[in-house]
Structure formats: C-alpha cells, structure tokens
Amino acid sequence: MKIANIAAIAAIALMASGCDVLEEDNSSSYSPIYEKMGSQEVAEFGTVQYTVGKIVKTSDMPQTFWDKFKIGDRKALIRCTATLKAGIDISSGNYKVEVDGKKVLLQLPHAKIFEPINMDFDNVHLEYSKVGLLRSSFSLAEYVAYLQEGEKQILADQNLISQIIKQAESNAEPMFRSMLKNLGFEAIKIEFVL
Amino acid sequence: MKAKITIILILLAAAGAVYALFKMGIIGKDKRVPVIEETPNIVEAVEQIQELCTEYYYDEVMVKDSVLKSGASRTLTDAANSAGNFFSNLFTKKESNAAEPSKKQIISQLEKELVVIVKVTCRVGFDLRQILEDDGMQVNGDTLFINLPKAQFLETIVNPTHLDIFAESGSWDFPQELQEVIKYAKMTVEQRAINDNILEKADKSGRKILECLFSTMGFKVIYTDDNATPAVNEPAEQLQ
Numbered sequence: 001m002k003i004a005n006i007a008a009i010a011a012i013a014l015m016a017s018g019c020d021v022l023e024e025d026n027s028s029s030y031s032p033i034y035e036k037m038g039s040q041e042v043a044e045f046g047t048v049q050y051t052v053g054k055i056v057k058t059s060d061m062p063q064t065f066w067d068k069f070k071i072g073d074r075k076a077l078i079r080c081t082a083t084l085k086a087g088i089d090i091s092s093g094n095y096k097v098e099v100d101g102k103k104v105l106l107q108l109p110h111a112k113i114f115e116p117i118n119m120d121f122d123n124v125h126l127e128y129s130k131v132g133l134l135r136s137s138f139s140l141a142e143y144v145a146y147l148q149e150g151e152k153q154i155l156a157d158q159n160l161i162s163q164i165i166k167q168a169e170s171n172a173e174p175m176f177r178s179m180l181k182n183l184g185f186e187a188i189k190i191e192f193v194l
Numbered sequence: 195m196k197a198k199i200t201i202i203l204i205l206l207a208a209a210g211a212v213y214a215l216f217k218m219g220i221i222g223k224d225k226r227v228p229v230i231e232e233t234p235n236i237v238e239a240v241e242q243i244q245e246l247c248t249e250y251y252y253d254e255v256m257v258k259d260s261v262l263k264s265g266a267s268r269t270l271t272d273a274a275n276s277a278g279n280f281f282s283n284l285f286t287k288k289e290s291n292a293a294e295p296s297k298k299q300i301i302s303q304l305e306k307e308l309v310v311i312v313k314v315t316c317r318v319g320f321d322l323r324q325i326l327e328d329d330g331m332q333v334n335g336d337t338l339f340i341n342l343p344k345a346q347f348l349e350t351i352v353n354p355t356h357l358d359i360f361a362e363s364g365s366w367d368f369p370q371e372l373q374e375v376i377k378y379a380k381m382t383v384e385q386r387a388i389n390d391n392i393l394e395k396a397d398k399s400g401r402k403i404l405e406c407l408f409s410t411m412g413f414k415v416i417y418t419d420d421n422a423t424p425a426v427n428e429p430a431e432q433l434q
Contacts, residue, residue: 037252039392043403044247045322046348051239057231081238085349087245090403097410104411114247116315119353121376124369140308140359143368145228147354157235171242175326182331183338183411 044114046087047171050164053081055127056150072132079125080147082154083118086111086168088192103187104180110192111168113161119151244326247319247348248399251387255314255379259371260307261364306364308371312379313356316387317348318396338413340404345396347387350380 056078060070088108096107124147131137154160173190180188324330324343332339357376366372405415 037254039387039390039395040250040252041395041399042247042250043399044319046243046245046247049239049241049243050237051241053236053238055233057233058229059231083349085243087243090407093406095407097407099411114317116351116353116356118349118351121352121369121373124373126368137365138368139362140366140368140372141362142228144354144357144359144372146230148357149228149230151354153230153232154235160235160237163237167240175244175322178326179331180411182326182333183408183413184333 042089042091044087044089044091045172045175046085046114047111047175048086048164048168050084050086050160050167051081052084052154052160053079054150054154055079056146058146070135072135074131074135074138075129076126076138076143076146077128078143078146078150079127080119080150081123082151083120084154084160084164085114085118086164087114088112088168088172089114102185103189104185105189105191106176106180107191107193108172108176111165111172113164117151117155119147119154244322245319245348246322246400246403247317248345248403249318249392249396251316251318251383251390251392253314253383253386255312255382256360257310257312257375257379258308259310259375261305264305304363306366307361308359308363308366308375309361310372310375310379311358311360312352312376313358314379314383315349315351315356316384316392317351318345318387318392319348320345320396320400321348332418333413336413338408338415339418340415341419342397342400342404342417343419345393345400347384350384352376352380 056076058078059075060067060073089112090109094109096105098105098107126143129138169192172192176190177188180190320343325340330341330343401417408415
C-alpha cells in the first residue's frame with residue numbers, strides 16, 4: 001500500500017511539473033516587424049556604418065544530464081560580419097527648427113541604430129568543423145541557430161551600440177551643418193535633445 | 195487488486211516522469227536551445243555615410259530546394275519501389291500504373307530536401323552625397339532648388355534571425371548552399387518590391403520629407419531633376 005501511495009504522489013507531482021513547463025513553452029518569439037508585409041514610410045538620415053566581425057564558437061557543452069554520456073566531439077567555428085547603420089530618425093516629425101534671420105537652431109532627436117542590422121550571409125565562412133564518428137553532423141538548422149545567437153550577442157553589446165550612436169551623432173552634426181550652410185545660414189546651432 | 199492498482203500507479207508515475215523530463219528538455223532534442231560561447235565583437239571598419247532612407251519594404255519568401263538521388267542509390271530505390279508496387283498490386287489486385295509514380299515514390303527518390311522561409315527587408319532611399327557634395331542644392335532668395343538623385347536600394351537584408359528552416363533532410367553544404375537560397379530570396383523580393391513601385395514610393399516620400407524640413411526654415415522647394423519615374427537601380431537579374 002505504501003508503494004501505491006508513493007507512486008500516486010509521484011505521478012501527480014511529475015504531471016503537474018510537466019504541465020507548468022508546457023505553459024512556459026507557449027511563449028514563442030519572432031520578429032514582430034513581419035506581422036505586416038509591405039512597405040513603411042520612414043525618414044532616416046544615416047550617418048555612420050560600422051562593420052563588426054565575430055567568431056561564432058560552438059563547442060558541444062553538455063546541456064543535459066544525458067549529454068555527459070555522449071562520446072566524441074562536435075564543435076564548429078563560424079566567422080561572420082555584421083553591418084550596423086545608425087543616424088537620425090525623424091520619421092515621426094520629431095525635430096524643431098527656429099529661424100531668426102541668418103541664425104538657425106535645429107533640434108534633432110538622439111541618434112539610433114537602424115534595425116534590422118545586416119548580417120550578410122555572403123560574409124559567413126565556416127572556418128572549422130569537427131564531428132566525432134559517433135555523433136551526427138551539423139544540420140543547416142543548427143548552423144543558423146548558432147548564427148542567430150551570434151546576431152543576438154552583437155545587438156546585446158551595449159558598449160558597441162553606444163559607441164556607434166555617439167559616432168552617428170558626431171557625424172550628423174557636420175552633415176546638417178553643411179546642409180544649412182548651403183542654404184545661406186551664418187550662425188548654425190544643432191542640438192540633439194529630442 | 196491492490197497489486198494491479200500499484201502497477202497502474204507506477205506506470206502513471208513513469209509516464210509522468212518521462213513527460214516532465216521531455217518537456218524540461220532533459221530528454222529529447224527538439225526543445226534544445228543552441229549554446230555558443232561569448233566571443234568579442236571586433237570593429238573592422240567605420241565608414242561615414244550620408245544617406246536618407248525613406249521606405250522599408252518587408253516580404254517573405256518560401257524557398258524549396260531538392261536534389262534527386264543518382265547512380266546506384268537511385269537504382270536501388272527504383273528497384274525497391276518496383277518490388278513494392280508488384281507485391282501491393284498482387285495482394286490488392288489494383289491496376290498497375292507504372293507511368294505515374296506515386297507521391298511516396300517521388301519522396302523516396304529525393305537525396306536531400308530543404309524548405310526555408312526567408313524574411314527579407316529592403317531599405318530604399320537616396321545617397322545624400324550627391325546633393326550635399328555635388329551642388330545638388332541651390333538657393334535663390336527664399337526658393338531652394340534641389341537636384342534629387344534617383345531612389346535606390348540602399349540595403350537588402352536577410353539576417354540569421356530572419357530564417358526559418360522549415361524542413362531539412364540529407365546533407366547540405368554550409369554556408370554555400372544556404373547562400374544560394376538567400377541570394378534567390380533577395381532577388382525575388384527586390385523584383386517584387388520594384389513591381390510594387392517601391393522606388394516611386396521612396397522618391398515621393400523623399401521629396402515630401404525634404405520639402406517638409408526646408409519649408410519649416412522658410413524655403414519654397416523646387417525640384418530640378420527629372421526623376422518623375424525613377425530608374426531601376428540594379429534590381430539584380432530579372433526573374434524567370
């Protein structure tokens with residue numbers, strides 16, 4: 001009878017935990033911009049382009065208990081580059097102009113990275129790949145999944161992103177200054193405040 | 195009776211355990227999260243650009259690629275299919291129709307198959323260097339004359355997160371064969387964008403943006419270019 005009681009409790013507990021995990025799995029993630037196909041009007045002044053190189057390194061780290069029993073290596077090194085463009089986005093009309101004779105004050109929003117970034121597959125190279133005799137070879141889906149993680153790592157690099165934004169603003173200033181100078185303004189003030 | 199209940203409960207516990215382990219990703223590999231090591235992002239180049247992007251174009255393409263078996267492998271499959279047909283007809287007394295291979299037979303003749311859903315983004319707009327550096331703007335009193343260049347594709351983007359490998363069988367060369375698939379998807383979407391008049395839309399948006407910006411400075415904008423119908427900027431190759 002004791003065994004039956006223990007088994008009953010175990011069955012209920014394990015099924016309940018399984019159901020909890022099932023609820024967590026329902027949160028799918030995909031790029032929301034593709035919810036609508038077609039075109040979108042924007043006003044993005046691009047001022048800087050960064051080319052960033054990355055080595056995507058995957059070395060069969062055991063993720064589960066059973067992975068520890070697998071025999072043979074399975075590792076790959078993929079070299080890729082991403083192009084990140086940044087500049088001033090005035091799509092929502094978020095800029096102000098104050099003109100006083102030959103004086104002009106232009107207030108612009110802070111620079112931002114234009115998304116999506118461009119991780120061109122033409123610049124993807126498989127530098128090294130090793131698969132043990134008793135292991136299955138890498139599938140395309142796996143390689144793509146590793147690159148997706150690499151892309152996420154680039155976008156998560158806050159130092160890089162802030163460096164690009166800073167550079168974008170310092171490039172935007174002379175670009176707009178030259179534009180306003182062509183229009184005949186003599187005293188030009190440009191601020192990134194919005 | 196007690197023994198039977200115990201067995202049933204133990205079996206239920208075992209089933210529950212397997213289910214819970216599977217859902218937690220401890221067994222089975224469908225729910226695996228790919229793991230890569232943290233590596234540095236190296237800045238290889240920094241380039242100053244002067245461009246105005248006025249339209250984004252989003253589209254999705256399903257690309258299907260397959261390779262049929264050849265040589266001994268194909269002969270073996272054909273022989274197995276013929277034998278299967280023979281026995282099937284023998285027992286079911288169906289009329290044989292050798293000229294039309296069944297769907298199952300066609301699938302068995304495939305050496306490898308790939309179905310990829312590719313999401314493509316095109317950024318369309320203008321290279322402002324042509325305006326800013328090549329005297330594209332002339333002022334006469336409160337009138338501003340702008341010689342706007344032709345709208346063009348600034349970038350056509352497919353990122354790894356824009357790829358969904360829906361089906362894959364057999365061995366595919368990475369990245370060469372995937373690059374071909376993406377090249378085809380980009381070409382298809384660029385052509386669709388052109389058919390959707392994206393260059394005209396980008397041109398119209400660009401004129402509106404500049405007009406709006408300079409009118410707030412008190413200028414009347416007049417365009418001196420003849421880009422009423424912007425030319426196509428290398429839409430890759432014409433699709434068949």
